[in-house]
Amino acid sequence: xxxxxxxxxxxxxxxxxxxxxxxxxxxxxxxxxxxxxxxxxxxxxxxxxxxxxxxxxxxxxxxxxxxxxxxxxxxxxxxxxxxxxxxxxxxxxxxxxxxxxxxxxxxxxxxxxxxxxxxxxxxxxxxxxxxxxxxxxxxxxxxxxxxxxxxxxxxxxxxxxxxxxxxxxxxxxxxxxxxxxxxxxxxxxxxxxxxxxxxxxxxxxxxxxxxxxxxxxxxxxxxxxxxxxxxxxxxxxxxxxxxxxxxxxxxxxxxxxxxxxxxxxxxx
Numbered sequence: 001x002x003x004x005x006x007x008x009x010x011x012x013x014x015x016x017x018x019x020x021x022x023x024x025x026x027x028x029x030x031x032x033x034x035x036x037x038x039x040x041x042x043x044x045x046x047x048x049x050x051x052x053x054x055x056x057x058x059x060x061x062x063x064x065x066x067x068x069x070x071x072x073x074x075x076x077x078x079x080x081x082x083x084x085x086x087x088x089x090x091x092x093x094x095x096x097x098x099x100x101x102x103x104x105x106x107x108x109x110x111x112x113x114x115x116x117x118x119x120x121x122x123x124x125x126x127x128x129x130x131x132x133x134x135x136x137x138x139x140x141x142x143x144x145x146x147x148x149x150x151x152x153x154x155x156x157x158x159x160x161x162x163x164x165x166x167x168x169x170x171x172x173x174x175x176x177x178x179x180x181x182x183x184x185x186x187x188x189x190x191x192x193x194x195x196x197x198x199x200x201x202x203x204x205x206x207x208x209x210x211x212x213x214x215x216x217x218x219x220x221x222x223x224x225x226x227x228x229x230x231x232x233x234x235x236x237x238x239x240x241x242x243x244x245x246x247x248x249x250x251x252x253x254x255x256x257x258x259x260x261x262x263x264x265x266x267x268x
Contacts, residue, residue: 010086013037013078015069015124016094018045020193021143024219025091026050030057034088039065039078069094069120070112079127086135087128089226092121092142092165097158099199100264110157117161122168129172129181136180139226142169144185146239150246153259162187166232173231182229186222189239191215207261 012029016022018040040046050062067074095117132138148166152159169185192212203209225233
């Protein structure tokens, strides 16, 4: 999908747009001339992003849908707002993680994680993909993670959710190949987005989260890969090396290595 197509009149949808990668995606897509539907749970922060985008790209329309994509009501409200629009780009960015031994993590929190990271992404993709295929153009960018390439002890459910996103994206990339539509999985490593703070635990001692990358290059890499029709993009050479290693190792060995890198400080 070419950048020229992105500049045609149309709409981009960004979930989790109130902060982090989502807010930067909103800025970058507005600069391409796309009007925006931005979603998030925090009304004040979402309004601030919309206001900033409106100032830097005054010729585009910016609409906000405040709601929780972990609920049926939140997804239904967003899908209803999209009805009848020509969606050129969908960025499935909303998501969060948990951290700690699986047996100690609140089961309800894990359920909510799967609702946002997996179910919402699938339902929103279903909502926009048929229209894209009918028009013969469009792009869906799903934000996965480098944890998708190997088991993630102490982030077991989060890692599994991102493995789902990666697998689904690759399958849909193959299904839509040659249609004018592309589906891309963006797999960043740990990034300065607020994700780590939201884990609710100090993970700075771990080898994985000791160093956080800047978010702007991640967004640029994702949009560039979408423009070029790539199935998967892993920003940063260190992340590409570790993700390749995770794929080459046996699953049990990869899980042991990842577990050592993610082990909580109180676990011996």
